[in-house]
Amino acid sequence: MQPDELILRLQQKDEKAFERLYTLYSESIFGVINSVLHDTEASEEVLQDVFIKVWDNCESYSSKKGRFFTWLLNIARNAAIDKTRSKSFKNQKKNLTQEYFVDILENKNSFSTKVDAIGIKKYIKKIGEDCKKVIDLLFFKGYTQKEASEELEIPLGTIKTRNRLCINKLRAILVK
Amino acid sequence: MDIQEYIESGILELYVYGALTAAESEEVSKVLKQYPEVEQEVEQIEAALQQLATAAAPYNPEEMLAVIKSKLQNKDGVVQLPASRSQQRTRLLSFISVAASVIFLIGIFILLNRTNNLRDELRVVEIEKTKLESKLQFSEDALTETKEILAVIRDPQVTKVPLAGQQIAPDAYVNVFWDKSSNKAYIDALGLPEPPEGMVYQVWSLTLDPLTPTSMGLLENFSEDENKIFALENPNQSQAFGITLEPAGGSETPTMEQLYTLGVVENNA
Numbered sequence: 001m002q003p004d005e006l007i008l009r010l011q012q013k014d015e016k017a018f019e020r021l022y023t024l025y026s027e028s029i030f031g032v033i034n035s036v037l038h039d040t041e042a043s044e045e046v047l048q049d050v051f052i053k054v055w056d057n058c059e060s061y062s063s064k065k066g067r068f069f070t071w072l073l074n075i076a077r078n079a080a081i082d083k084t085r086s087k088s089f090k091n092q093k094k095n096l097t098q099e100y101f102v103d104i105l106e107n108k109n110s111f112s113t114k115v116d117a118i119g120i121k122k123y124i125k126k127i128g129e130d131c132k133k134v135i136d137l138l139f140f141k142g143y144t145q146k147e148a149s150e151e152l153e154i155p156l157g158t159i160k161t162r163n164r165l166c167i168n169k170l171r172a173i174l175v176k
Numbered sequence: 177m178d179i180q181e182y183i184e185s186g187i188l189e190l191y192v193y194g195a196l197t198a199a200e201s202e203e204v205s206k207v208l209k210q211y212p213e214v215e216q217e218v219e220q221i222e223a224a225l226q227q228l229a230t231a232a233a234p235y236n237p238e239e240m241l242a243v244i245k246s247k248l249q250n251k252d253g254v255v256q257l258p259a260s261r262s263q264q265r266t267r268l269l270s271f272i273s274v275a276a277s278v279i280f281l282i283g284i285f286i287l288l289n290r291t292n293n294l295r296d297e298l299r300v301v302e303i304e305k306t307k308l309e310s311k312l313q314f315s316e317d318a319l320t321e322t323k324e325i326l327a328v329i330r331d332p333q334v335t336k337v338p339l340a341g342q343q344i345a346p347d348a349y350v351n352v353f354w355d356k357s358s359n360k361a362y363i364d365a366l367g368l369p370e371p372p373e374g375m376v377y378q379v380w381s382l383t384l385d386p387l388t389p390t391s392m393g394l395l396e397n398f399s400e401d402e403n404k405i406f407a408l409e410n411p412n413q414s415q416a417f418g419i420t421l422e423p424a425g426g427s428e429t430p431t432m433e434q435l436y437t438l439g440v441v442e443n444n445a
Binding site for chain 1: 184185186187189190191192193194195198201202204205206218219220221222223224225226227228229230231232233234243244245247248277278281282285286
């Protein structure tokens with residue numbers, strides 16, 4: 001359930017509500033940032049900035065526009081992409097575009113208790129390259145359908161349904 | 177709107193990603209408020225994605241909360257004095273208390289999560305139960321029907337009339353069980369071939385001298401009926417029964433070229 005009441009309290013600048021929302025969402029947002037940056041330290045900085053932005057701009061969120069998670073995602077992806085353009089980061093990292101979330105998951109051994117680690121690892125092993133790329137671009141990198149279709153050379157009309165199949169597999173594994 | 181089709185289209189995943197235009201997103205938000213099953217689907221997609229993203233985090237970021245909070249306080253104009261020893265201690269204490277509260281919150285979160293899971297399971301079990309109940313109802317109905325048929329067949333008062341296949345369908349056979357006391361006739365039509373599309377069997381009661389057919393009714397939904405036993409009203413003084421194939425809806429008079437089965441009532445008193 002989306003915690004609508006907490007969001008409302010956040011918008012009234014209630015710190016307790018902020019803490020709880022942070023607890024609910026920070027780890028997944030951290031993961032999204034990290035899958036763009038592939039750098040723990042830089043990801044930490046961006047995560048901080050993101051949640052400070054959340055506090056400052058929370059009144060601009062409305063459930064009429066979309067999910068709270070989606071709103072956070074947009075802030076996080078934009079902040080992470082901004083970071084990749086910063087000079088200090090560019091000097092540090094060279095071939096960023098080659099990496100994506102699958103690399104992180106494959107090389108990671110300790111997971112948060114909120115994660116069904118075995119399930120996630122199994123999922124990454126099981127799905128095809130096309131699923132990995134579709135999810136990476138649309139979810140982690142925030143591509144539009146059109147951009148993803150051009151990048152992957154898949155017809156625009158099939159992006160939506162293919163992506164659903166990929167997510168269905170994820171849900172099937174996590175539900176068990 | 178076909179909700180299942182809407183869900184299967186994959187639009188909800190894109191909605192959670194934020195890959196839709198602002199206008200499309202607002203539209204989905206409206207649908208979501210209107211249809212609980214759509215909202216539930218979105219919740220599940222979101223939960224799966226959150227887990228996938230969480231797995232990609234370097235480590236648990238709870239400890240960073242304290243840093244963010246202190247930054248927020250700075251912004252609000254709280255003056256930070258140079259840290260003295262006792263302040264360091266209070267800082268440490270406040271860090272510990274924040275950490276404790278975070279751990280407490282995680283505990284609550286896990287409990288809530290479990291409760292939600294249990295609630296979901298309960299919902300699934302209830303759906304299963306409803307399904308089984310309707311199956312049971314269906315079986316009971318079928319059993320009642322079968323018992324009724326058996327009772328008719330066994331009743332000595334009921335006249336059994338075998339109808340033999342005619343020229344057009346020599347292998348066809350039908351039994352008519354005619355209960356004169358209740359004016360009902362049960363047509364056991366298992367031996368009739370499936371009627372072609374747009375055609376239907378029509379049952380006729382006949383008097384022989386002179387030959388006069390009276391329609392008793394149609395064997396509607398022939399393909400769907402598993403028992404192939406049809407109950408029709410028969411208040412006529414029948415001397416014979418015949419079954420013809422007629423265009424859907426039946427005919428005024430029988431089409432004799434399409435006479436499938438025919439049989440005479442014996443002991444015609």
